[in-house]
Each structure stands twice: as structure tokens, then as C-alpha cells.
Amino acid sequence: MNVLYGLLEPDDGEIIIDGSPRTFANPREAMAAGIGMVHQHFMLVDVFTVTENLMLGREGGPVLNPGAARKRVQELSSRYGMPVEPDALVEDLPVGVQQRVEILKALANDARFLVFDEPTAVLTPQEIDDLMRVMQSLRDEGKGIVFITHKLREVRAIADRITVMRRGAIVGQAQPHSSEADLAELMVGRAVDLRVGKAPAHPAGTRLAVRDLRVANSAGGIVVDGLSFDVAGGEILCVAGVQGNGQSELADALLGNIAPLSGEILMDGVSLAKASPHATITAGMGFVPEDRETDGFVASFSIAENLILNRSTDAEFATGLALNWGAIRDNAEARKEEFDIRAQSVSDPISSLSGGNKQKVILARELSRPLAVLVASQPTRGVDVGAIEFLHKRIVAERDQGTAVLLVSTELDEVEALADRVLVMYRGTLVGIVPPDTPREVLGLMMAGVPFEEATKVEAATPTKEDFHG
Amino acid sequence: MTTVDPMSLMDDAPIHLEVTESRAARRARLSTGGLLVALGAVLALLAFGARGDAAFALSDAFATVPLPTIVVPGMATALMCGFLTAIVGAGFLSGKLTGSLRTWAAVVAGFAVAFGFIAWAGSGSAFPFPVANQLSGTIVLATPLVFGALAGVLCENAGVVNVSIEGEFLVAAFTAATVGSITGSLVAALIAAMAAGVAMAALLALFSIKYLVDQVVLGVVLNLLASGITGFLFDQLIQPNSATLNAAPQLPRVAIPGLSAIPLLGPALFNQSPLVYLAVLAVVVVALLLYRTRWGLRVRSVGEHPEAADTVGINVRRTRWMAVLVGGLFAGLGGAYFTIGSTGGFIKDITVGNGFIALAAVIMGRWHPVRAAFMALFFGFVTQLASQLQSLNAPMPSQFLLMLPYLATIVAVAGLIGRSRGPKADGVPYTK
Numbered sequence: 052m053n054v055l056y057g058l059l060e061p062d063d064g065e066i067i068i069d070g071s072p073r074t075f076a077n078p079r080e081a082m083a084a085g086i087g088m089v090h091q092h093f094m095l096v097d098v099f100t101v102t103e104n105l106m107l108g109r110e111g112g113p114v115l116n117p118g119a120a121r122k123r124v125q126e127l128s129s130r131y132g133m134p135v136e137p138d139a140l141v142e143d144l145p146v147g148v149q150q151r152v153e154i155l156k157a158l159a160n161d162a163r164f165l166v167f168d169e170p171t172a173v174l175t176p177q178e179i180d181d182l183m184r185v186m187q188s189l190r191d192e193g194k195g196i197v198f199i200t201h202k203l204r205e206v207r208a209i210a211d212r213i214t215v216m217r218r219g220a221i222v223g224q225a226q227p228h229s230s231e232a233d234l235a236e237l238m239v240g241r242a243v244d245l246r247v248g249k250a251p252a253h254p255a256g257t258r259l260a261v262r263d264l265r266v267a268n269s270a271g272g273i274v275v276d277g278l279s280f281d282v283a284g285g286e287i288l289c290v291a292g293v294q295g296n297g298q299s300e301l302a303d304a305l306l307g308n309i310a311p312l313s314g315e316i317l318m319d320g321v322s323l324a325k326a327s328p329h330a331t332i333t334a335g336m337g338f339v340p341e342d343r344e345t346d347g348f349v350a351s352f353s354i355a356e357n358l359i360l361n362r363s364t365d366a367e368f369a370t371g372l373a374l375n376w377g378a379i380r381d382n383a384e385a386r387k388e389e390f391d392i393r394a395q396s397v398s399d400p401i402s403s404l405s406g407g408n409k410q411k412v413i414l415a416r417e418l419s420r421p422l423a424v425l426v427a428s429q430p431t432r433g434v435d436v437g438a439i440e441f442l443h444k445r446i447v448a449e450r451d452q453g454t455a456v457l458l459v460s461t462e463l464d465e466v467e468a469l470a471d472r473v474l475v476m477y478r479g480t481l482v483g484i485v486p487p488d489t490p491r492e493v494l495g496l497m498m499a500g501v502p503f504e505e506a507t508k509v510e511a512a513t514p515t516k517e518d519f520h521g
Numbered sequence: 522m523t524t525v526d527p528m529s530l531m532d533d534a535p536i537h538l539e540v541t542e543s544r545a546a547r548r549a550r551l552s553t554g555g556l557l558v559a560l561g562a563v564l565a566l567l568a569f570g571a572r573g574d575a576a577f578a579l580s581d582a583f584a585t586v587p588l589p590t591i592v593v594p595g596m597a598t599a600l601m602c603g604f605l606t607a608i609v610g611a612g613f614l615s616g617k618l619t620g621s622l623r624t625w626a627a628v629v630a631g632f633a634v635a636f637g638f639i640a641w642a643g644s645g646s647a648f649p650f651p652v653a654n655q656l657s658g659t660i661v662l663a664t665p666l667v668f669g670a671l672a673g674v675l676c677e678n679a680g681v682v683n684v685s686i687e688g689e690f691l692v693a694a695f696t697a698a699t700v701g702s703i704t705g706s707l708v709a710a711l712i713a714a715m716a717a718g719v720a721m722a723a724l725l726a727l728f729s730i731k732y733l734v735d736q737v738v739l740g741v742v743l744n745l746l747a748s749g750i751t752g753f754l755f756d757q758l759i760q761p762n763s764a765t766l767n768a769a770p771q772l773p774r775v776a777i778p779g780l781s782a783i784p785l786l787g788p789a790l791f792n793q794s795p796l797v798y799l800a801v802l803a804v805v806v807v808a809l810l811l812y813r814t815r816w817g818l819r820v821r822s823v824g825e826h827p828e829a830a831d832t833v834g835i836n837v838r839r840t841r842w843m844a845v846l847v848g849g850l851f852a853g854l855g856g857a858y859f860t861i862g863s864t865g866g867f868i869k870d871i872t873v874g875n876g877f878i879a880l881a882a883v884i885m886g887r888w889h890p891v892r893a894a895f896m897a898l899f900f901g902f903v904t905q906l907a908s909q910l911q912s913l914n915a916p917m918p919s920q921f922l923l924m925l926p927y928l929a930t931i932v933a934v935a936g937l938i939g940r941s942r943g944p945k946a947d948g949v950p951y952t953k
Contacts, residue, residue, distance in 0.1 A: 058831065079834030094829035096822050097945070107822050108833030110815035156833070271543030 055166065056088045057081035079108075087162025091169040093153045097142035101135050101152050105159050127155050133185060146294060147178035154185065164195040171205055172432075175293040176463065176495030183209050201238075201436070203231040204464065239437040249447050252471040254283035258455035259305075259424045264314035266297070266304045266479075273312075274300045276479040282424070282455040287446070289470035289487070290459045293498050297479035298459045299341055302428045305457070306338050307331040319423050332361050337417035337449075341428035341459070343406070347413045350402040354394055355383035357401045358416050382419070390415040391441060407438025414442060418449055425449055428459040443469060463491055542616075554613030556932065557630050561607025564599055564637045570916060571595030572645025579652050579785055586784040595644025602637025606630045639906070642915035650913065655905055656789035660797055663901025664862070665690065665872075667800040668855025669879025670886065670893040671807050672718075672848035677888055678811060679844030680824035681729050682948040684740025686852055687876025688747030689721040693856025695751040698867035699759065701769025701860070710769060710861050711854070718853020719846050721747065726845040730838050733950040744876070752869050759867065769865040772796060796854065796862045800894075803851060807890040820844045824944035827951040837951045855879070881930050888943050903929045 053059040055066060057075030065072040068084055075081040081088075088094075095104050105127075106120040124137040133151045141149055150170060157165055167186070171179045186209060190196055200206060206213055206227075213225040215237040223237045235243040259282040266275035274297040282288045290298050303309045305316060307328045316323045323331050332338065340346035348357045359368050359379055368375050368382070383397035390411045394404055401409060410430065417425065427446065431439045446469060450456050460466050466473055470487040477500040485494070485503055496506035542550070575595040579588035609630040612618040618626050643650040669686045676683035696717035701710030724743060728734040759766045772794045781791040811817035819840050822830040827837045859871045878900050886893025907925040915922065 056832070077834065077836075078832045082834060088832065090832070094826070094832045096826045096829055098825055099818075099822070103818060104829075107818060107830065108835055110818060113815050115813055115815060115818060267543075269544060271546060 055081065056086060082160050082162070085161065085163035087157025087160055087165045089150065089153050089157060089165065089167045089170055091172065093149050094156075095141045095149060095152060098140065100138050100140055101144075102137045104141055104152060105156055109160065123159070124155070127159055131155070131158060131185070132188070147174050147181070150174070150178075150182070151185075158189075162194070164197065165189060166197045166199070168199050169201070170198070171200060171202060172461075175498050176491060177499055178293075179205070202462075202464070203234050206234065207231065235436050239435065241437070243436055243440055248444070249469070250451070252286040252450065254286040254471070255453060256284060257281045258284040258319055259457065260315075260317040261305075262315040262317075264301070264304060264316065265312040266300045266309055267312055268300055274479045275304065275311075278314075278476075278479070278481055280474055280481065280484065282457050284423075284453045284455050285450055286471040287450050287456040287458055287469050288484075289466045289473045290457065290476055291463070291466045291470075291473050291494060291498060292461065292476035294461050296476050296498075298461075298476055299428065300479075301476070302338075302341065302426055302457075302459055305331075305424075305426050306336065335421065335423035337420075337422040337425040337427075337454075339410075339413055339417055339425070339427035339430050341432075343409055343413065343432070348401050348409065351400055353398045354387070354392065354401050354404070354412055355379050355397040357412055358383050358386055358397075358419070360416060362416075362420065386412075386415040386419060390445070405435070405438075407434040407442075410434055410442060411438065414445055418445065422449070422454045424455045424457065426457045426459075429461065430458070431462070431465060439465075463494060466494070467491075550613055550616065553627070554610045554615075557610025557613060558607050559610075560634055561603045561605070561610055564603030564606060564634065564641070566603075567641050568596045568599035568603060568637075571599055571641050572916070575640040575644040575646075576649035577639075577643075577652050578649035581651055581653050588784055590649050592649075593640060595640050598640035599637045599644075602633040602640065605633045606637070609633075635902075635906070639910075642910045642917070643913050646913045646915075648913060651909065653785055653789055655902075655909055656786070657793070658905030658909070659898060659901040660790060660793060661901070662904045663898045664794070664797050664800045665855040665858040665875055666879045666882055666897035666900055667804060667894045668851045668858070669876055670882040670897050671803055671890055672722075672850075672852035672855070673880050673883035674807065674811075674886070674888055674890045674893050675820070675844045675848035675851070676722075676725075677883060677947050678824045678944055679820045679841045680827060680944055680946040680949060680951070681725070681841055681845050682736040682740065683725065683845070683848065684737055684880065685721065685725050685743035685747075685876070686855075686879050687872055687874065688740075688744040689718045689849055689852035690856040690859065690872040690876045691744075691747040691751050691870070692721050693717040693853040694859040694871050695754070695856075695867050697857035698769045698860035698865065699766055701865065702766050705770060707770055707772055707861060711857055714857035714861075715850050715853035718851070718856060719849040722845050722849025722852065725849075726842045729950065730841050730845070733952065736948050736950075748870055751867075755867060755869055763866070767866045769861050771865045772862050794858070794862050796858050799854065803854070804890055804894045807851075811890065816843070821944070823951070824946055827946050827949075831951075841951070852876075878926070878930065884943070900926055900930065 054061045055075075057078045057080055060076070061074070066074065073084055075084065075086075096107070099107070102117060102121045102124050105124050106115070111119070121137045124135065128135050128137075131154075133155060135148060135151055135155065136144075141152065144152070154165075170182060174182060183205075186196055186198065190211075198206075198209060207229070210227045213227060213229070213234070214221055215223045215225060215234065217238060217240060222240070225234055225237060232243070261281075262279050264275055264278045265273060268274045276297075278297075278301065280288065290301065292298055300309060304311045305323070307323060307326045307330065311324055314324065318331075318334060318336060321334060323334065323336075326334070328338075344350075349360065352360075356379070359365075359382060362368055363374065368378050380397065386392065387394065387397055392404070392411045392415065393408050401412060404412070414427075414430065425446070430446065431442055434442065443465075446456060446458065450471075458465075458469055460469075467487055472484055473487055473489065473494065474484045475482040475494065475497040477498060482497045482500060483503040485497070490510060492510045493503070493506045496509055497503060501509065573595055574592050575598065577591045577593070579590065580586065609618075609626045612626055613623070639650055669690060672686055672689065673683050693714040697710045697714035700713035701707060704710070721743065725739065728739050729736045774792055775795050775798070776792040777798075781787045783791070809817075811821065819830065819835050820843075823835065823837045823840045830840070831837050856872070859875075860867050879897065882893045882896035882900060885896040904926040907922040911919050911922050
């Protein structure tokens with residue numbers, strides 16, 4: 052897609068617009084040809100206002116005219132039915148609104164073709180509905196839309212035509228009425244079992260207890276506000292919520308990476324509220340960080356080294372100051388086998404692996420010792436369908452061994468597949484704890500802060516709502 | 522039956538979380554408070570060493586309108602100022618001072634520190650403290666810092682760290698002196714200085730933007746290069762022929778009619794070198810450029826999020842090049858001030874670290890041209906104070922006084938400012 056937008060130059064091949072082949076040396080040429088892009092990581096300057104972001108690159112003269120630019124923003128926003136506040140700083144806006152700005156940016160340039168790169172990853176179900184409506188109305192206006200996603204449900208809900216890519220090559224075409232299983236098979240290249248074969252949970256006693264937890268982020272905002280819940284051994288509690296509602300800080304506080312302002316964290320009855328990450332890990336907490344690339348591993352270290360990153364002082368792997376390379380290597384070979392890590396050699400740097408295999412390394416590291424609690428954040432983000440299947444099965448297997456699993460996920464598919472109970476968080480507070488078979492619409496409303504009872508009522512009152520997410 | 526529109530429950534407004542004090546803000550508040558209490562205590566202790574009355578002369582002997590000389594008791598004044606500072610510090614520590622009150626309290630404390638310190642140091646001296654000299658010296662010393670800070674502000678807003686302001690100064694100072702000596706023309710000297718500044722900036726841009734060299738290391742190397750080349754040429758070429766090659770004319774003082782007649786402030790502010798007025802103008806111009814023009818918007822965007830700029834068709838590298846070169850222009854003017862703006866002649870390493878102080882002003886001014894200029898004034902004030910006190914036989918070693926500006930820099934950066942957020946992509950080379 053970056054080639055299409057002129058960010059990268061193609062090695063070979065051509066782009067044909069209206070019958071004539073085109074090449075784009077830079078995004079300006081692509082834009083001039085009518086291509087607009089909505090990037091997965093928004094191309095917005097955080098410290099600029101909405102207006103400044105929209106006028107960047109098309110200022111209309113050497114001296115800025117904020118008044119005229121603001122008017123243009125308002126026109127665009129009302130024409131396409133996407134409300135934005137022109138003078139708000141982008142960094143203060145919710146993600147869904149930031150995305151709206153990103154779409155308006157493409158439209159401001161009179162784009163005829165819009166490319167959406169994984170646009171739904173960061174949105175609430177309601178925001179996704181909104182986006183789908185916007186995409187449909189744009190299509191009806193005569194714009195061509197390329198919608199890149201790995202969420203099968205969304206593809207089937209909106210697409211007129213489906214093209215499946217695997218490892219850079221087109222592997223097939225499909226119709227919107229194709230089944231999810233067929234699509235998944237095309238994507239992975241083999242039959243995929245989308246359902247997680249999960250026996251009912253047998254919760255034993257409480258292993259993780261959180262009481263009145265309050266956590267501030269680095270800017271001082273109270274992002275976890277008075278949260279209390281229990282997780283029993285042998286059950287998976289999913290924390291559902293839109294990205295940025297305090298889940299990241301909750302996980303960090305559980306690990307001991309951020310000291311909570313107040314409240315209590317008990318693992319098997321032992322207080323961890325003031326414990327360091329090292330103490331927490333030693334006490335038996337497994338931790339899969341949300342941002343694999345920055346927090347999950349050391350990129351230049353080998354797979355074998357990354358597999359013992361949190362156990363480098365264990366007697367098994369170290370004698371005094373010296374590391375026991377034989378044991379480290381044997382351990383790595385065993386984990387590679389057990390977790391189906393697709394790598395040439397365990398001494399390759401972990402950065403050479405695909406996202407799914409990196410995540411397998413992390414999970415292998417965390418699950419290779421007896422755990423009381425496993426805290427996993429977004430364990431399958433940016434991971435292919437085949438690896439998701441594997442990772443999910445391993446997490447369920449860990450649960451069945453009696454570990455208490457706290458799974459933070461913004462993907463309702465994942466929540467539905469794994470959860471024994473669902474805890475919905477909104478702006479740092481607990482909206483409710485509900486069973487996993489709660490309708491998606493209700494979960495979606497709860498993720499927007501509507502309490503369970505009210506969400507159920509609203510849902511019942513709007514039965515004809517277009518259904519994009521189940 | 523309730524009919525609630527689900528969309529009405531959605532929230533498009535900016536998020537306003539309940540906010541406690543952020544860790545960074547708390548640390549800044551506590552360290553500022555601690556610093557002020559410590560300064561107050563030091564001042565109060567020093568007060569007991571005061572040797573009598575301290576006199577402040579509001580006008581010097583040449584003033585057209587003579588102003589009175591104010592005499593205050595040294596010990597009592599220093600003691601009072603010390604207490605005042607400590608009280609403000611305690612206010613910071615307790616967290617009771619908030620909002621604009623806090624800003625004003627900090628300003629009051631700043632004045633109290635300066636006034637109390639002067640009252641102590643000048644007490645018992647045979648001569649009164651020359652207030653007019655202090656003001657005009659502040660301006661004189663701050664001018665090159667203002668130019669240097671503007672160079673830094675432009676570079677760093679575009680995402681290029683500029684440690685080599687010092688080197689740009691030095692080469693420009695040298696060029697101004699030499700060209701001024703040869704041609705005898707001040708205009709030619711100024712233009713040559715600007716060209717030299719731009720040439721040094723071009724080196725910075727070439728290696729940082731095109732060849733992606735680490736920008737801090739690069740800056741240090743460029744400074745060494747500037748020092749080496751000017752030193753070499755000075756020894757081999759200039760000094761043997763100093764009568765012809767190191768005798769540049771000096772920029773004359775220009776009095777602004779009317780304004781320069783204001784008692785006290787007039788001679789200090791409105792009877793200065795043209796470069797001083799140019800510096801004030803330059804601050805306004807840079808502020809307008811950065812925040813009111815297409816060019817400025819683009820410069821700031823490539824310093825914050827170059828990928829975003831690229832995706833809307835902005836040429837990131839060219840924009841960075843431009844910003845660095847325009848910065849070099851201002852650094853060149855700042856450099857010229859050391860030679861033709863002062864005695865006219867060049868000596869080795871004449872800029873004595875001013876480029877680094879200018880860089881400190883950039884950071885303390887949080888990458889904003891106007892705030893950075895005020896920080897430059899602050900450094901000018903402290904430097905001038907140190908030299909004034911030396912001539913008053915202040916009761917402390919002269920080496921300590923020479924150290925004062927740098928000490929003030931460290932204290933101010935560490936305590937009063939704390940961490941501040943610069944352009945996000947500052948120092949990050951752009952590669953596709």
C-alpha cells in the first residue's frame with residue numbers, strides 16, 4: 052500500500068488508473084492522481100489542531116489563514132457527516148475522532164480512491180459502525196475504497212469484493228457471502244479451526260484479587276479509578292474496553308511497573324501492590340506485554356537468550372556470574388519444538404521472526420515456569436490467523452492447569468473466544484462483569500460507558516440497527 | 522419504553538480525565554521549592570557577612586538627567602530578601618501556590634534573589650552599584666545569545682539538534698573581522714558573517730540530514746573544526762598581519778531619537794548597536810515565521826512527525842535543510858557581534874562557550890523563539906552581574922563570580938524548568 056501512495060518505489064509492475072499506467076515518486080503525485088490513504092498509525096501531528104493538520108501540505112498561500120482553513124474544515128465535516136472540533140488539539144481527541152480527522156484529510160484532497168489500512172483496530176464497536184456507515188456513504192458518492200483488515204467479520208459485512216493476500220501475493224478472490232472459515236483458510240493456506248476448543252472453566256479459589264486500585268499515568272491522569280475484581284485459578288477473566296481506557300496501566304500496575312496510588316493487589320494472598328516487577332515475576336506472575344516490539348523482547352538478542360530473559364539467574368541457566376549456554380540452548384530447542392516457533396535456528400536474533408513467532412517466543416518464555424497468574428495484554432495483536440489459533444489454545448491450556456488468567460483485549464472476537472467472564476472497563480472504572488455470551492451490541496455500549504442494564508434496554512429498543520459485528 | 526439513540530451516548534468531546542499532579546510536574550514543583558528555600562537560606566546566612574550599607578546608583582556620571590542613588594542597609598535587605606525567597610519556596614513545597622499566583626511568586630522570588638544578592642555583595646563598597654550599567658550590559662551580552670538561540674530554535678523545531686551554534690558563531694566572528702578589515706565595510710562584514718554561518722549550517726545539514734550522522738557527535742565535531750580552523754588561520758595569517766587583517770571597523774551605537782532620552786532605561790535600551798535592534802526584530806520575525814506562515818507550519822510538522830509531513834507531500838529533507846540554513850543566517854549575525862559588534866578584532870576562541878549557553882536558552886525556552894530570547898536575557902543579566910560585582914570588590918573570589926553564569930544555568934535547567942517536551946522527532950534522522 053505504501054507503493055500505491057508513493058512512499059515506497061515499486062521494484063517491478065505498474066499501477067493503472069483510468070486505463071493509463073502511473074508511477075508515483077512521492078505521496079504528492081499519488082494524491083494528485085486521486086489516491087487518499089487512511090493510515091493505521093495516524094499521520095497526524097499531535098500538537099497541531101485539527102485545522103492545522105488538515106491544512107498541512109495545502110496551506111493555500113505563504114501566509115497562513117486559519118479563519119479560511121477552519122471554515123473549510125467545517126464545510127468538509129458537515130458535507131461528509133463527520134463532526135470534528137476544528138480548534139481541538141489532536142492529542143486531546145479520542146482515537147475514533149482522530150481517525151475521522153485522518154479521513155477528512157484524505158477527502159480534503161479530493162481523493163477518488165481511499166485506502167483504509169487496518170482502520171478498526173483501535174475503535175469501539177460503535178465507532179466501527181460509524182466508520183462502516185462513512186465508508187458506505189463514500190462508496191455511494193462514487194469513491195473507490197480499499198479496506199485492508201484481518202478481521203473476517205468486517206470484511207464480510209462491508210466488502211463488495213474480497214481479495215486475499217498472503218506473504219505479499221494474491222492468493223484468491225472471494226465473495227462477501229463466503230464463510231469465515233473459507234476466508235481464513237485462504238488467508239492461512241490450510242484449514243483453520245476458528246473456534247477455540249474450550250472446556251467449561253472449573254474455577255478454583257481466588258488467586259488474584261484487586262481491591263480499590265487507583266493508578267495514574269505519567270501525565271498524572273487517574274486512568275484506573277477504584278477497580279476491584281477477583282480472578283480464580285482455572286478461569287480466564289477478559290478485560291474488554293477500547294484502547295486507552297486504563298487497561299495498559301492496569302496491567303503495568305499488576306506487574307509492578309507502575310506503583311499504584313492506592314489499593315491492594317493480592318496474588319495467592321500475598322500483597323504485590325508495592326512489589327517490583329522482579330519480585331512479582333519471582334512470585335509467579337507471567338506477563339505478556341501489550342507492545343511486543345518495545346516491551347516484549349530485546350530485538351538484537353537471539354531467540355534462546357530471549358527465552359530466558361526473566362530467568363537468567365535461575366540455577367538452571369546460570370552458575371554464579373557465568374551463564375550456562377548448554378542449558379540455555381537445550382531449553383530453547385525444547386520450547387521451539389513445543390511452541391512451534393518457526394525459526395531457522397534458536398541463535399538467530401528474534402527480530403528476524405514474524406510477529407506471530409515473536410509472540411510465541413514470549414508466551415513460551417512466560418509459560419515455561421509454574422505460574423499463579425498470567426497477565427496477557429493483546430496477545431494476538433498483529434498476528435496471523437494461524438498463530439492466533441495456536442496462541443489461544445496455549446492460553447486455554449494454561450488455564451486448565453489452574454492458573455488464573457487475566458487477558459486484556461480490545462478485540463471482541465478474542466474476548467468471545469477465550470473469556471470465562473468479561474470485565475468491561477471505561478475510563479478507568481469498572482462498567483460491569485458479564486458472561487461471555489453477552490450480545491456484542493451490549494458489550495459495545497458498555498465499552499462506551501453505558502451500564503449493563505441500560506445497555507440491554509438500548510439494545511432492545513434498536514433492533515433494526517445494521518449489524519456489522521455479530 | 523425508553524428510546525435512547527445509541528449514538529447520543531457516544532462521546533466526541535476531548536477527554537478530560539480527572540488529573541492529579543503528574544509525576545514530572547510534582548518533581549518540578551518540589552525541586553523548584555527546594556531550590557528556592559536553599560537559595561533563601563544561603564542568602565539569609567550571607568546577610569550576616571554584610572559590611573554596611575549598599576548603594577544603588579540609578580544613573581551614571583554621564584547621564585543627562587541625574588537620578589538619585591538609593592542606599593539600603595545591606596544586612597537587613599539581604600536577610601529580608603532571603604526570607605521572602607524561602608517563603609515562596611515553602612509555598613512551592615506545600616503545593617498551596619497554584620495558577621498565576623505561582624508564576625508571580627516565582628518572579629518575585631527571582632527579583633528577591635537578585636536584589637538580595639547584590640545588596641549583600643555591594644554592601645560596604647566605596648562605589649554604588651551601577652544599575653544603568655547592569656541593564657545595558659545585560660542587553661549587550663544577551664544579543665549574541667538571542668541570535669544563537671534563534672538558530673537553535675529553527676533547527677530543532679525542524680528536527681535537527683544543533684550543538685554547533687558555538688562553531689557557527691566562531692567562524693562567523695572570524696569571517697566578519699577579516700572581511701571587515703580587508704574591505705573596511707561593515708555591511709560587507711555582516712553579509713560575510715551571515716554567509717559563514719550559513720556555510721557552517723550547511724555542513725551540519727549535509728551530514729545530519731543526508732548522511733544521517735549522530736547529531737550530537739556531529740555538533741561537537743563541527744565545534745572542534747571551527748575552533749581548529751579559525752585558530753590555525755589566526756596564528757598563521759591574521760596575527761602576523763594584524764594591522765591589515767585584524768582591524769575591522771566597529772558597528773557604531775545608534776540612539777533612537779526620543780526613546781533614548783528616557784531616564785535610566787533610555788541609554789540602556791535605546792542607545793545600542795544596530796545588531797541589538799536587529800536581534801529584537803529577529804525574534805519577532807522568527808516567531809511570525811514559525812507560527813503564522815506555511816513555511817513555519819511545515820518546519821514544525823517535520824520536527825514533530827516527519828512521516829505525516831511526507832504523506833501530505835512535504836519534502837521533509839528539503840524543509841529541514843531550509844530551517845537549518847536560515848538558522849545559520851542568525852547564528853552568523855550572532856557571531857559577527859563578537860568582533861565587529863564589539864572591539865572589531867578577532868582573538869582565538871572569542872566566543873567562549875556562548876553558543877552552548879544559547880543552546881541552553883533554547884531548551885529552557887522550550888523551543889519557542891520568544892521564551893528562548895527571554896532566557897538569553899537572563900543569562901546576559903547574570904554574566905553582567907558577575908563582572909559588575911568584580912569591580913565592586915565583592916566579598917568572594919573572582920573565580921567564583923566567573924563561574925556564576927554557568928552555575929545559574931545548571932541551577933535553572935535542573936531546578937526551575939525541569940523536564941520539558943521538545944519536538945518529538947528532534948534529532949531523529951528521516952529515512953524512508
